[in-house]
Amino acid sequence: MAVHWKLVVDAADPHPQAAFWAEALGYEVEDNSRLIERLLGLGAVDAAQITESGGRKAWRDLVAVRHPDDPYDKESGTGLGRRILFQRVPEPKTDKNRLHLDLHPDPGTRQAETERLVALGAAVQREVKMPGGEWTVMTDPEGNEFCVH
Incomplete structure (x- = not known):
């Protein structure tokens, strides 16, 4: 169930x-x-x-x-x-998230999607390039991490 x-x-x-x-x-x-x-x-x-x-x-x-x-x-x-x-909640965020969202826009649109999210208030933290793929680590307006693949 x-x-x-x-x-x-x-x-x-x-x-x-x-x-x-x-x-x-x-x-x-x-x-x-x-x-x-x-x-x-x-x-x-x-x-x-x-x-x-x-x-x-x-x-x-x-x-x-x-x-x-x-x-x-x-x-x-x-x-x-x-x-x-x-x-x-009364306390501020202090550490890295233990859980986060991965967003998967259409193939080839990651850059455009990160730009759209920045315009909404997100921030780019870093670009990651690994043998298994590439993604952008971002934070929402309160600093919660998420990734765009």
């Missing part, structure tokens, strides 16, 4: 991270506003837990991106497939 999962990324400011990764991957930022409105109306959540992002109510400390072709719960906006959740 397959297990449903999501990748969780600690962030200083989750909403800009979600916006970056949604653009980088061609994903969608989840819209939880319908659930938030319902919970606010019931008094189940406090307004301090909410922010506005992308012109709609959003959780202050959590936001996810999901693959646009995957199913999602229409009542909560929560993705039911491939998704990445960004959660606010």
